[in-house]
Amino acid sequence: xxxxxxxxxxxxxxEVAAKEMLAAAGIPVVVTxxxxxxAEAAALSREIGFPVVLKIVSPDVVxxxxxxxxxxxxxxxxxxxxxxxxIMAAVKKAQPAACIEGVSVQAMARPGxxxxxxxxxxxxxxxxxxxxxxxxxxxxxxxxxxxxxxVVRQDAAEMIREIKGYPLLTGYRGQPPADVAYxxxxxxxxxxxxEKNPRIRELDINPLxxxxxxxxAADARILLDA
Amino acid sequence: xxxxxxxxxxxxxxxxxxxxxxxxxxxxxxxxTVGSWGYDAMRALLDSTQASPSRRIYAVNxxxxxxxxxxxxxxVLDIPGPVELAIIVVPAPVVPRVMRQCAEKGVRGAVIVSxxxxxxxxxxxxxxxxxxxxxxRGGIRFIGPNCVGHGDRHSGVYSAVVASWIRPGxxxxxxxxxxxxxxxxQNAAGIGIGLAKFVxxxxxxxxxxxxxxxxxxxxxxTGIIALYIxxxxxxxxxxxxxxxxxxxxxxxxxKAGATSGAGRAAHSHTGALAGVDVVYNxxxxxxxxxxxxxxxxxxxxxxxxxxxxxxxxxxxxILTMGGGFxxxxxxxxxxxxxxxxxxxxxxxxKLDGVLPPRWSHDNPVDLVGIRPSAGDETVVSCFxxxxxxxxxxxxxxxxxxxxxxxxVGNFNPEDFRTAQVESHKVLxxxxxxxxxxxxxxxxxxxxPISNPKIAAEADFKVAxxxxxxxxxxxxxxxxxxxxxxxxYRETRQK
Numbered sequence: 146x147x148x149x150x151x152x153x154x155x156x157x158x159x160e161v162a163a164k165e166m167l168a169a170a171g172i173p174v175v176v177t178x179x180x181x182x183x184a185e186a187a188a189l190s191r192e193i194g195f196p197v198v199l200k201i202v203s204p205d206v207v208x209x210x211x212x213x214x215x216x217x218x219x220x221x222x223x224x225x226x227x228x229x230x231x232i233m234a235a236v237k238k239a240q241p242a243a244c245i246e247g248v249s250v251q252a253m254a255r256p257g258x259x260x261x262x263x264x265x266x267x268x269x270x271x272x273x274x275x276x277x278x279x280x281x282x283x284x285x286x287x288x289x290x291x292x293x294x295x296v297v298r299q300d301a302a303e304m305i306r307e308i309k310g311y312p313l314l315t316g317y318r319g320q321p322p323a324d325v326a327y328x329x330x331x332x333x334x335x336x337x338x339x340e341k342n343p344r345i346r347e348l349d350i351n352p353l354x355x356x357x358x359x360x361x362a363a364d365a366r367i368l369l370d371a
Numbered sequence: 372x373x374x375x376x377x378x379x380x381x382x383x384x385x386x387x388x389x390x391x392x393x394x395x396x397x398x399x400x401x402x403x404t405v406g407s408w409g410y411d412a413m414r415a416l417l418d419s420t421q422a423s424p425s426r427r428i429y430a431v432n433x434x435x436x437x438x439x440x441x442x443x444x445x446x447v448l449d450i451p452g453p454v455e456l457a458i459i460v461v462p463a464p465v466v467p468r469v470m471r472q473c474a475e476k477g478v479r480g481a482v483i484v485s486x487x488x489x490x491x492x493x494x495x496x497x498x499x500x501x502x503x504x505x506x507x508r509g510g511i512r513f514i515g516p517n518c519v520g521h522g523d524r525h526s527g528v529y530s531a532v533v534a535s536w537i538r539p540g541x542x543x544x545x546x547x548x549x550x551x552x553x554x555x556x557q558n559a560a561g562i563g564i565g566l567a568k569f570v571x572x573x574x575x576x577x578x579x580x581x582x583x584x585x586x587x588x589x590x591x592x593t594g595i596i597a598l599y600i601x602x603x604x605x606x607x608x609x610x611x612x613x614x615x616x617x618x619x620x621x622x623x624x625x626k627a628g629a630t631s632g633a634g635r636a637a638h639s640h641t642g643a644l645a646g647v648d649v650v651y652n653x654x655x656x657x658x659x660x661x662x663x664x665x666x667x668x669x670x671x672x673x674x675x676x677x678x679x680x681x682x683x684x685x686x687x688x689i690l691t692m693g694g695g696f697x698x699x700x701x702x703x704x705x706x707x708x709x710x711x712x713x714x715x716x717x718x719x720x721k722l723d724g725v726l727p728p729r730w731s732h733d734n735p736v737d738l739v740g741i742r743p744s745a746g747d748e749t750v751v752s753c754f755x756x757x758x759x760x761x762x763x764x765x766x767x768x769x770x771x772x773x774x775x776x777x778x779v780g781n782f783n784p785e786d787f788r789t790a791q792v793e794s795h796k797v798l799x800x801x802x803x804x805x806x807x808x809x810x811x812x813x814x815x816x817x818x819p820i821s822n823p824k825i826a827a828e829a830d831f832k833v834a835x836x837x838x839x840x841x842x843x844x845x846x847x848x849x850x851x852x853x854x855x856x857x858x859y860r861e862t863r864q865k
Contacts, residue, residue: 269606
């Protein structure tokens with residue numbers, strides 16, 4: 146799938162800004178802060194509490210983990226400082242021309258079921274909301290479904306139940322289930338967020354990590370009309 | 372229905388009367404050449420005026436003295452009385468001049484059959500814009516250009532001759548392809564479905580599919596709306612209209628381009644996955660539009676909507692006269708997402724009372740070798756017992772032909788026709804008796820009527836009979852579509 150830098154008349158919000166926008170709308174996110182230097186990364190990780198995750202923040206890097214731009218499970222200051230250096234080196238090697246804003250520092254989200262909630266604008270039908278199994282394999286399995294915005298609770302309920310991976314959300318083979326009612330409400334909330342923000346052209350909340358008692362956005366990307 | 376009327380319709384609602392029930396019609400480009408557009412339109416209109424003798428039909432052709440016995444006028448302006456509807460079949464470059472004359476004449480509606488407009492690009496697109504502007508200033512609303520025409524089977528106003536080949540009925544059809552529209556009409560006619568209105572929408576230079584849809588929403592002759600869609604021009608409006616219509620009138624749609632993907636550079640996973648077709652699917656599902664894969668399925672679905680109640684769920688009971696069909700039909704039904712239901716113990720007991728001891732004692736209910744017809748009291752009892760079962764949402768049945776139709780060697784069309792007529796009487800009677808249960812019965816028959824002539828001559832009303840399908844897959848798919856549609860209606864009415 147082709148991924149490239151945002152077109153001229155648009156702005157790609159970085160992860161930190163995208164999460165701030167979602168959080169302001171009442172959508173739960175993993176608290177994420179931007180560090181511009183190694184020292185800032187160290188200070189922020191102490192503030193957030195270990196273990197932490199570091200991710201490259203660059204409008205030019207779309208698949209962060211593919212080029213070594215993500216380091217997870219960093220348990221102390223030494224590991225954070227080393228990871229910072231490794232990320233910078235890896236990104237400069239893979240994409241020397243990339244404009245780098247810094248790295249994001251965030252708490253390790255506890256494991257759960259990775260889903261995706263996204264939005265795209267269709268030329269005929271306007272904004273459409275997507276739900277499906279998330280994570281890095283989303284475009285491989287394509288286990289996703291769509292509805293036009295605004296999405297009501299009944300639409301949300303149908304979306305969640307019609308993906309092939311739905312049994313994973315109800316507790317497959319002893320794994321903890323997801324809070325499906327919470328996900329339904331969250332889809333309606335994201336739909337409302339999209340309606341209130343007509344400048345949003347594309348949105349990915351991926352992964353949204355679903356737990357038996359809620360869900361949290363571990364990563365997000367928002368493309369805005371300039 | 373609370374549909375918001377567009378400005379165009381409130382400004383000038385009389386154009387709908389002109390298009391579908393005009394009292395005076397001019398065929399511009401009328402011809403005596405058999406098979407030409409100008410001949411076909413003239414022929415269909417003249418045939419239909421036998422039913423409404425007050426309607427005036429005029430032929431316009433400067434190079435002919437008469438067309439099909441009607442005096443030809445040099446231009447629409449030479450016609451003595453008023454003209455409400457113009458059917459335009461002249462070459463594209465002549466259309467602007469003809470349109471100007473129509474405006475001067477006070478014509479309210481037009482059908483531009485002629486091709487050579489925006490579909491060819493360049494000068495064609497310029498010509499189309501010119502025609503549109505002349506019509507706008509002259510207060511004319513039009514269908515087309517580049518279409519096979521339209522028709523109203525109840526009023527007898529036609530520009531598409533194919534719309535006159537089918538009995539009057541409750542299905543209206545809007546088609547973004549002329550040939551597909553004709554194919555759907557022929558398929559529908561072959562299984563006894565009747566037509567209310569038909570529009571081949573063409574390039575939609577003026578009126579869009581959404582305009583016709585809004586009109587059909589309030590049209591009392593239209594009970595079911597069938598659509599063939601290639602690409603909408605006002606997707607959101609379509610969606611909003613469909614959402615208001617489907618709780619009252621079913622919409623059955625066939626959409627081409629199911630294989631087209633996103634195929635563009637996206638900046639997110641969502642953008643990459645949101646192809647045109649999945650978005651259409653989303654809009655259809657959310658608006659309660661029944662999407663079928665081809666024209667045969669579309670007609671199959673309409674047929675069931677006309678006569679059978681919507682299945683309350685997806686649990687199916689199968690009645691068969693042999694084991695093989697039961698195996699095949701069960702497999703197909705499961706693949707279609709239907710559930711082969713477990714019959715209640717009371718049902719098994721009731722069936723024991725009417726069937727020989729060797730019957731299957733399970734679903735499918737196999738009549739194991741007894742050869743009753745659909746009207747046989749044993750079979751009627753079986754149907755009743757199955758429908759009384761609270762675990763059953765619908766019944767699919769495969770029974771032997773009701774009347775001996777002769778072997779291949781001594782096939783006689785007359786006997787066949789008699790058999791079909793007889794069989795429809797039996798099915799209509801059965802349908803009447805099963806109606807109180809509120810559950811559908813779909814028959815699988817080796818020889819469903821597939822000849823419009825037989826269908827017309829048999830004079831059976833599809834709304835009173837039981838639909839027959841040539842293969843269990845067709846019946847199972849109809850049940851899947853319609854149980855989803857019923858669920859949609861129930862969940863959206865809360």
